[in-house]
Amino acid sequence: MFKNYLMTAWKVLLRRKVFSFISLFGISITLAILLILTTLLDNYLYPMGPEKNNQNFLSINRLTIISKDQQSTWSSQPGYQFLAENVNRLKAPEKISFFTGFNDGASFISGDKIINKLRRTDATYWQILDFDLIHGRTYTDEEFDAGAMVAVISQTTSKEFFGTQNSINKSFIVNNQSFEVIGVAKDVSFFENIAYSDIWVPYTTSPSTSYKLGLTSGWGAMLYHSNKNMLPEMQSEYINLLQEDFISPDPEQYHTAISGADTPIENLARDIIGADNYKADSTKLITLFMLLAVVFMLLPSINLINLNISRIMERSSEIGVRKAFGASSKQLVFQFIIENILITGIGGIIGLLISWLVLRQVESSQLIPAVQFSFSINTFVYGFSMIFVFALISGTYPAYKMSKLHPVDALKGGA
Amino acid sequence: MLKLEEINKTYHTDKIETIALKDINLTVKKGEFISIMGPSGCGKSTLLNIMGLLDAPTEGQIKISGAVIESYDDKNVAQLRNQKIGFIFQSFHLIQDLRVIDNVELPLLYRKMSAKERRRLANQALERVGLKARTDHFPAQLSGGQQQRVAIARAIVGKPDLLLADEPTGNLDSHMGNEIMQILESLNKDDGTTIVMVTHDDELAQRTERIVRVYDGQLIH
Numbered sequence: 001m002f003k004n005y006l007m008t009a010w011k012v013l014l015r016r017k018v019f020s021f022i023s024l025f026g027i028s029i030t031l032a033i034l035l036i037l038t039t040l041l042d043n044y045l046y047p048m049g050p051e052k053n054n055q056n057f058l059s060i061n062r063l064t065i066i067s068k069d070q071q072s073t074w075s076s077q078p079g080y081q082f083l084a085e086n087v088n089r090l091k092a093p094e095k096i097s098f099f100t101g102f103n104d105g106a107s108f109i110s111g112d113k114i115i116n117k118l119r120r121t122d123a124t125y126w127q128i129l130d131f132d133l134i135h136g137r138t139y140t141d142e143e144f145d146a147g148a149m150v151a152v153i154s155q156t157t158s159k160e161f162f163g164t165q166n167s168i169n170k171s172f173i174v175n176n177q178s179f180e181v182i183g184v185a186k187d188v189s190f191f192e193n194i195a196y197s198d199i200w201v202p203y204t205t206s207p208s209t210s211y212k213l214g215l216t217s218g219w220g221a222m223l224y225h226s227n228k229n230m231l232p233e234m235q236s237e238y239i240n241l242l243q244e245d246f247i248s249p250d251p252e253q254y255h256t257a258i259s260g261a262d263t264p265i266e267n268l269a270r271d272i273i274g275a276d277n278y279k280a281d282s283t284k285l286i287t288l289f290m291l292l293a294v295v296f297m298l299l300p301s302i303n304l305i306n307l308n309i310s311r312i313m314e315r316s317s318e319i320g321v322r323k324a325f326g327a328s329s330k331q332l333v334f335q336f337i338i339e340n341i342l343i344t345g346i347g348g349i350i351g352l353l354i355s356w357l358v359l360r361q362v363e364s365s366q367l368i369p370a371v372q373f374s375f376s377i378n379t380f381v382y383g384f385s386m387i388f389v390f391a392l393i394s395g396t397y398p399a400y401k402m403s404k405l406h407p408v409d410a411l412k413g414g415a
Numbered sequence: 416m417l418k419l420e421e422i423n424k425t426y427h428t429d430k431i432e433t434i435a436l437k438d439i440n441l442t443v444k445k446g447e448f449i450s451i452m453g454p455s456g457c458g459k460s461t462l463l464n465i466m467g468l469l470d471a472p473t474e475g476q477i478k479i480s481g482a483v484i485e486s487y488d489d490k491n492v493a494q495l496r497n498q499k500i501g502f503i504f505q506s507f508h509l510i511q512d513l514r515v516i517d518n519v520e521l522p523l524l525y526r527k528m529s530a531k532e533r534r535r536l537a538n539q540a541l542e543r544v545g546l547k548a549r550t551d552h553f554p555a556q557l558s559g560g561q562q563q564r565v566a567i568a569r570a571i572v573g574k575p576d577l578l579l580a581d582e583p584t585g586n587l588d589s590h591m592g593n594e595i596m597q598i599l600e601s602l603n604k605d606d607g608t609t610i611v612m613v614t615h616d617d618e619l620a621q622r623t624e625r626i627v628r629v630y631d632g633q634l635i636h
Binding site: 004007011015322324328330406 | 464467469470489490493494496497498502504508509510512513517520521522524525526530569573
C-alpha cells in the first residue's frame with residue numbers, strides 16, 4: 001500500500017513540473033532559512049570551541065543600577081568594581097573569572113595599522129574555558145598577579161604578526177604596550193562571545209588602574225562549577241546577594257543592582273527580550289522563536305495548501321475510483337499526507353543542501369569571524385521536525401477536503 | 416443476491432426538489448446477468464450508484480447477500496464495496512500514474528493481504544481478461560478496449576459477489592464493445608458472477624438474461 005502511495009506521489013510530482021517546482025521552491029527556501037537560523041542558534045547554544053563546557057558555567061554580562069529615588073537608571077555590562085566587591089563574595093561557584101569585553105587593539109606591521117580584538121582576563125579564565133592551544137601555554141596565576149606582559153594570540157593573529165614561523169617568545173605591540181607571546185590558540189568563533197578575541201592578556205597589565213573604579217560597563221564574569229546541577233544554586237546565591245547585601249560605593253545614587261547569572265539561552269533571552277530582571281525569561285524566548293518559526297512557515301504552507309487543493313480537484317477521478325473500490329476517508333487522508341510528506345521531504349533535503357552551501361559560504365568568506373558551522377545531529381533533528389510540521393500544516397486540510405468528496409461527484413470529476 | 420425495496424432518491428437544491436428514483440423494487444438473483452435500459456437522465460446511473468453503495472437512497476432498504484445495509488457510515492460502506500462489489504465505468508477510470516498491474520491491485524490494497532498475494536491475484540485477473548503481457552504498461556499506452564479490459568480485471572480481482580457496469584462499451588467501437596461483452600458473458604457463465612449492466616445498446620441488452628427498463632425514475636414492467 002505504502003509503495004503504491006509513494007509511486008503515485010512520485011508520478012504526480014513528475015507530471016506537473018511547474019507546480020512541483022513552485023512547491024519545492026517554497027518549501028526549500030523556507031526550510032533553508034529556518035535551518036540557517038537554527039544552525040546559528042545551535043552553534044551559539046552548543047559551541048564546539050572553548051565554550052563547549054558551557055553547561056558548567058554561568059555568565060554575568062548585564063547590570064542595571066537604579067538610584068534610591070528611582071530617578072536614574074544605568075544599564076550596561078557590569079564594571080570591575082561591581083564584580084570585585086560583589087560577585088567575588090559568592091561561595092557556591094568553584095571558580096570565578098573576570099574579563100573585559102573584546103576591544104580594538106591597534107598594532108603596526110611594516111607601517112600598516114591593523115586592528116585586532118583584545119581581551120583582558122584573569123588566569124582563571126583559562127581554567128574555565130577549554131581553549132585549543134596550538135603552541136605554548138596560557139598565563140598562570142603568578143604571571144597574572146605580577147602583571148607579566150605576556151599574551152596568548154590566535155592562530156590567524158600569529159600568522160598576521162609573524163608569518164608562518166613559530167611565534168612563541170616573540171614580542172609584539174598592541175595599543176602601545178609590548179607583550180611576549182606565550183601561547184597560540186586556535187581561532188575562536190564570534191558566536192562564543194565570552195571566549196572570542198584575537199589577543200588575550202592579563203588585565204593586571206592595563207596601563208592604568210582606573211578600570212578598578214566603576215560599577216558599570218566593559219566587564220563580564222563567569223561562575224563555574226564542575227557539577228552542572230549546582231548552577232541553580234549559584235544563580236540563587238547571586239540574586240540573594242544583590243537583593244540583600246549589595247555593596248555600593250554610593251548607596252543613595254547606586255541603590256539597587258539588578259543582574260542575573262545566566263545560562264547561554266538565558267543570556268540570549270536577556271539580550272533579546274529585556275535586561276531588567278534577576279532571572280532572564282528563556283521560556284518566553286523559546287516561545288517567541290517557535291512562534292516566529294510557525295508564522296514563517298505559515299505563508300508557504302498556505303501557498304502549498306492552495307496548490308494542493310487545486311491538485312486534488314485534478315485528481316478527483318482517482319479519489320472516486322479509490323473510494324469505489326473500498327478506500328475509506330481515513331485511508332485517503334493517510335495517503336495524501338504520505339504524499340505530502342514525500343514532497344516536503346524532497347523539498348526539505350534540497351533545503352538542507354541549500355543551507356549547508358550557504359553556511360559553508362559564510363564560513364569561507366569569514367563574514368562572521370572565525371565561525372565554523374557544524375551540521376550536528378541536532379540540526380538534522382530540527383530540520384526533519386520542521387519538514388514534518390510543514391507537511392502536516394500544508395497537507396492535513398487538503399487531505400481532509402479530499403476525503404470528504406462524494407464518490408459519485410469525484411467520479412464525475414468535480415467536487 | 417441484491418434486493419432493493421421501496422427505494423426513493425430525491426435531490427434537493429435551494430428551491431427545487433428533483434425526484435431521481437421513485438418506489439424502486441428490484442431483486443437481482445445470484446448468478447444473474449441483467450441490463451438496465453432507459454433514456455438519458457431517467458435515473459439509470461443513480462440506480463446503479465445506489466446498488467453499488469456509492470450513493471445512499473433517501474428512503475428504502477437495500478439487502479446485499481441477505482444483509483440489510485443499516486449504516487451508510489463511510490468506513491462501513493467502504494468495506495462493503497471493497498468486499499462485495501466490483502465496478503466497471505464507461506470512461507474506464509484507470510489511474511494514469513500507475514502501471515496496469517498496480518491499477519488492478521488497487522481494490523486489494525484496502526484488504527489485509529500480503530504484497531505477494533496481491534500480485535498473484537492481479538496477474539490472475541489480467542490473465543482472465545487476456546492482458547497478462549501488459550502488466551508493466553501504463554494505461555495511456557493501451558487502446559480503449561485494452562483499458563476497459565484492465566478495468567474489468569480491477570473489478571474482478573477481489574472476487575466480488577456483484578459486478579456493476581455503467582455503460583462499459585459506451586466509449587468503444589462495436590468490435591471492441593463486442594469483445595468486452597464477451598468477457599462479461601464469460602465471467603457470468605463460467606465464473607457465476609452476478610452482473611448488472613447499464614446500457615443504451617439494445618443489441619447488447621438483448622444478450623443479457625433480463626432487461627430492466629427505467630423511465631422518469633420508475634421501473635417499467
